[in-house]
Structure formats: C-alpha cells, structure tokens
Amino acid sequence: MVKNLDERKSSILHAIIQEHIITASPVGSRTIAKKYDLGVSSATIRNEMADLEELGYLEQPHTSAGRIPSDKGYRYYVDILMNNKGINSDKLIKTLSEITKAKKGIHGIVSGITTMLSEFTKYATMITEPEFKNIKLSEVQLIKVTNNKLLLVMVTDNGFVSDKMINIQQDLDKRKIRYINNFLVNKITDKNINNLDKNYFDEIEDELIKKINLSQQLFNIINKEIKEINDPRDINIYIGGTSYILDQPEFNDIEYLKKVLNILDHEDTLKKLITAENNKEIEVRIGHENEMKEMQRCSVVIANYTIGDKAVGKIGVLGPTRMEYPRVISTVNIVSDILSKIISEVNK
Amino acid sequence: MVKNLDERKSSILHAIIQEHIITASPVGSRTIAKKYDLGVSSATIRNEMADLEELGYLEQPHTSAGRIPSDKGYRYYVDILMNNKGINSDKLIKTLSEITKAKKGIHGIVSGITTMLSEFTKYATMITEPEFKNIKLSEVQLIKVTNNKLLLVMVTDNGFVSDKMINIQQDLDKRKIRYINNFLVNKITDKNINNLDKNYFDEIEDELIKKINLSQQLFNIINKEIKEINDPRDINIYIGGTSYILDQPEFNDIEYLKKVLNILDHEDTLKKLITAENNKEIEVRIGHENEMKEMQRCSVVIANYTIGDKAVGKIGVLGPTRMEYPRVISTVNIVSDILSKIISEVNK
DNA sequence: TTTTAGCACTCAACTAAATAGAGTGCTAAT
DNA sequence: ATTAGCACTCTATTTAGTTGAGTGCTAAAA
Incomplete structure (x- = not known):
C-alpha cells in the first residue's frame, strides 16, 4: 500500500x-x-x-x-x-534488575517496572499483569484454619498461586478434609482448567456425596475460584508517569487532556487502549489508527511479553503522535524482553 | 486558639x-x-x-x-x-455493596471502592490496602510442588494469606518436609510476628539442623517472607478519579497541575500525602496544613478504616481548598464505615 | 452609635487595532 | 531542474482603550 x-x-x-x-x-x-x-x-x-x-x-x-x-x-x-539504533540499554537493564531484586511478587515487579519504564521514556506507561491461559492445576490443598474456616490453595502449572478463605457451616474433621483434598487432587489437577466447568463440578460432586456427607457450598466456591483464576477481567493494569503527559505541548488544551486522563482513569477503556495482537512482537498505533477517537492525537507503542512463546501480558507507552518513536520502541523492546525473562523465572 | x-x-x-x-x-x-x-x-x-x-x-x-x-x-x-447533614447515603451504600459482591479479593474490593468513591465525590481519591500489625501466624504450610519447588503458605490470625514459591537445591522428601513443617508450626505460629526476627530464626535453625540435615536457604526465605508480611512499604495504594482534578479551575495552571499529578504518580509521596493519625476518625487538612508545599493549595480529607478498633488503612480524598467539605466528609465517613465492615468480614 | 446611600477610585479582564515575522507560492533568471 | 527574489498570507504578540465588578471612604439617616 x-x-x-x-x-x-x-x-x-x-x-x-x-x-x-x-x-x-x-x-x-x-x-x-x-x-x-x-x-x-x-x-x-x-x-x-x-x-x-x-x-x-x-x-x-x-x-x-x-x-x-x-x-x-x-x-x-x-x-x-526511522533509525532503529537502540538506546544505551546498559543503564536500563541495570535499573530493571535492581527493581526486580527489591520487589516481591508479581504486583511489586510489574508496578515497579511500570514506573521505571515511564521514567526512561518520559511518557505515560501501562503494563498488564501476566495472564495465564490453557493452564492446569498442579497442586490443590485444603487447609483447616479454624473450626469453620478452610483455606483453599491452588497452584497452576505455571506457578500462579490462588488462595481463598472459605467459611463453612458444616463441621468437617481433619480426616474428612484430607479425604476431600485427595479426591480433589485426583479430579481437578493435571486437567486443562477450561474443562473444569460447572457441569464437571456437578458430576464429581455427586460422586463425592455418595461417599461422604457434604454440603454443596464447598464445590461452588472451588468452581468460582477456578473461574476467577481463568478470568481475564481480573487482570490488573498498572499505570505510571501520567504527569509526563503534561510535558507535551499537545496536551496544553485542558479539555483534551481531560479526555485522555479519563481514559487512563478507567480500567475498561485502558484495557481497550492497550489491546494488541498477541502474535506481533511490537505494535505502533499512530493517531487515527487508534480506535478510540479521544486517542487520535496520540500514539501508542505496545509490546507483548511472553512465557515461552506465548504472550501473557502487554507493555504500552502512550504519547502524542509526535513521539520519539526510536527511543520508545527500543526501550519497550528491551523492557518486554526483560519482563518476559523475569516472569518466566518467577514461574519456573 | x-x-x-x-x-x-x-x-x-x-x-x-x-x-x-x-x-x-x-x-x-x-x-x-x-x-x-x-x-x-x-x-x-x-x-x-x-x-x-x-x-x-x-x-x-x-x-x-x-x-x-x-x-x-x-x-x-x-x-x-459547616452544616454536617449527611448526603443521601442510600445509593452510595447500595453501590458499594454491589462492588463488594462482584469483586474478589482485597485488591478488587479496594480498587473498586476507590473508583466508586471518586465517582461519588468527583474528586481524586486514594485508598490504602489494609495493613496488619501486631499479628500472629495462625497457620504455616509447606507444600511440595515439584522436586525442587516448595510452596510456603502462611496465614495470619486476621486472615491475611501469604504464599511464596521456594526453589530448593536440596532434595527433600515428603517426610522431611512434614517434619520441618511441624517444627515450624511449633516455633512460629501463635507468636507475635514482630518477635520472629533474624536472631530468633538463627536460633531455631540451629536447633533444627541438629536434628535433620538442612540447607540454610529455606529459613532465610521464611524469615524474609515474614518480614514482608510485616512491611508497611509493601502496602499498595489505589488511586482513582485523577481526571476529576481537571474539573477544578484552580488546576487550570498546567505547571501546578503537573506538580500535583507528579505527587499522585509516585508511591512514596502519595503515602506521605495520605499519612494521618490512627486514632482520629477523620482528618481534614486544609491548604497549608499539608506538609508538602505543592499541596498547599489543596485540601485532603482522610479517614481510617478499622478492624475492631484498630486502624488498618486510610481513605483519602484530594481536592482544592475550595472543596465541598460537607459532602466529602460525610461520604468518606460512610465509605470508611463500610470498608471497615467489608474488611472485617473478609477477615473473619 | 450603627447603618446605609452615594461616589470616586482601583484593577483585572476583555476588546480592538497595530505590528512583527515566519513561511508560502509564484515568477523569472540561472 | 534549480534557485533567488518578492508579494502575499496569516498567526502571534504587543499595545492601547474600555468595561465593570468591587472596594473604601464620607456624610447623612436611623
């Protein structure tokens, strides 16, 4: 074309x-x-x-x-x-590895890197938490905490840990809990999480109830919890460097600035903004290439970060169409590489 | 005075x-x-x-x-x-309870309520995640995930769950792990978490090593993890409604606006901003009563939310000194009450 | 003694006119 | 095909003039 x-x-x-x-x-x-x-x-x-x-x-x-x-x-x-010669990546890589060491957990790492990315690019940045698809449960543990409280811990095969406190009316002794636990391990681990749907739970619940007395409540909760592990709506987005937006003269128009900040304020629009194809390494959307018309005076650079070769999250930089593309693109490339490594590491 | x-x-x-x-x-x-x-x-x-x-x-x-x-x-x-007659709280309470039902986990609840509070007040809002002090561990579980990976789950007496994947070089069989687990349960549960310091861990580690062969690594990680449960720096702050700031004519000055957004952009300054005494129900800081000089054209309304009578988190609303104090104060009061209830509930 | 009408004065905000200057498009010469 | 030269365009800035909301003060009225 x-x-x-x-x-x-x-x-x-x-x-x-x-x-x-x-x-x-x-x-x-x-x-x-x-x-x-x-x-x-x-x-x-x-x-x-x-x-x-x-x-x-x-x-x-x-x-x-x-x-x-x-x-x-x-x-x-x-x-x-565009001259694609990269930025000097040494300092960036060093700073990123420092963050990673200092922070704990996915929250800390992702939010730290979001801030750092904005400080390096001097634009607003967004990073989504990693999202895991087609995963299996590798571990299920039901732990008795108090007489009417159980802790359900589930671990996915890529290392994501979900925990949920469950209040039970029924009094379950330790033996029974162990029994249920073993039953669950047999029935729900090592299976693609997408197959663990309501029907399947109804089935195995019937099976269990034949053997021991149990209220329905527990399985509902487990079912719901598994759904949530699998639910992309729950993916957090971290955002950083919004104040850098004001450095750009194209945002001196307060009315326009407000529209842009408003998009950054709301998770739904923010997620729409950072949507990109999973199979592209990096995507640059310039002005009118953005769907949202409020964004059509902006450009967005989006990269996937990956585990193996599967995209699990997005890294985005938002600036005016008059953006320093070479610097931003190479920075985003480096950061997505490093984040891929870190997340894969955490996940091992 | x-x-x-x-x-x-x-x-x-x-x-x-x-x-x-x-x-x-x-x-x-x-x-x-x-x-x-x-x-x-x-x-x-x-x-x-x-x-x-x-x-x-x-x-x-x-x-x-x-x-x-x-x-x-x-x-x-x-x-x-000031006329302290409250706002019509019905709609607010209804909306809040809807959020609470729809969202899972502390993250979801706190971030949802932050957004909602900003939509009700039309000002920027901040809420910290609940922070737990003087807590005890009520449950410790060491779960074998793979041959060289353990999952450490610790539950505090107020229901906070911490989990950590541990990579071990040493090969520990299930029996050994159970032994260590029991040992840990004896040594670190039901004790004030503040007393579980490096010294204490060195002591009990010596004790354990006399009984079974064990590399140091594991105890270091547990020690570090407990520190982190106890570390207030890790408390997340959620922020919402920043775009409402632009509705206020006092922020038409882009230079000033930038200073304010910059404070909201950084966790450290944000935490400083939302600092307030724990024993006060609500604190209103007007203009120069704010420490940070960039904030001296703003007012902040801060409330504690509590478990029992102990403050565990802050709710803040930021606006110009020309703020609608009665509306904001009564809204913040209601939200902090409800959030107290929700967090106490989650915690039960 | 307190209140109020009246009026001169102040000062930011707005309006209109004048000016400067950066840049273009076209033409004619090279 | 390129370029020097020049008339023309249009925004941005400056300047001067005008408006109007609001004050403070004074003197009369209550």
Missing part, C-alpha cells in the same frame, strides 16, 4: 519529522535548508514539501505556517525511515 | 464560603447582600468583610476584587460553621 518515496523526498520528510519531534512546531523550508545539509535550496525543499503534502505525508495548519507530519507521514517514518 | 466570631460575622463568612465553593470566584459584598438574606446592606457587609480580612479569615486577590476564604476561614467553616 505504501509506495516508497524517492530519496530526496524521503530525506526531506525525515528531516521535517525529526525537526518537528524536537520543536513541536510546524517546520518551514528554510529551517530544513539551514539545519540539514541536503544540498538544495529552501525553494527546492518548498516544492518538495508541496508535493509531500499532496501525497498526504505532511499537513499545513494554515497557509502561512510550516508543515507538520500527518499520521501517514509518521507511519512512513516508523516503517521505513 | 480559634476565637468564635460574633453571629453576624459568622453568617457572612458562612455565606461567602458557600458562595465561593459554588462559583470558584472572589465574592463581593453586593452578591452576598442580594443572594443571602442577612437583613443588612452591602455597605455593612463590606465593613464586616474588611474586619474578617483583618482577622485572617478572608483574603483579597487584589484591591478591586471580592474576597476569597483563607485557609483559616475554611478551618473555621469546617470546625464550626
């Missing part, structure tokens, strides 16, 4: 975008002629700019202003022009 | 503050004379306003403007004048 531009147009477009990313203002032909050594005069650049505008790569806020890149222009920049 | 004002000054101050809370603009004597039926002319009000300014309850942005309340004025309003 995107036709390649000839070399001179490319250089000029490249120069305009780089200049605009720095200054956040419309860029004029004279600036390009002076600052970038393209070997042609401002008049020539002027003609080329008119062409680039006609082709849709540039826009003119008004007749007597310079040009700014269009979404199409940025897209061309990201896909073709 | 605060001397009571005579009745007329009180009414005038009351009227000015109410008017200012609505309009967000300086209030003039004529407005008060017309809108509030105080039975005196604007000239009299003018004289009284000059007095109130001299006494420090009002300020004048510039000579030819009306008056705005000072922090001292708001303080007088909150302590003495």
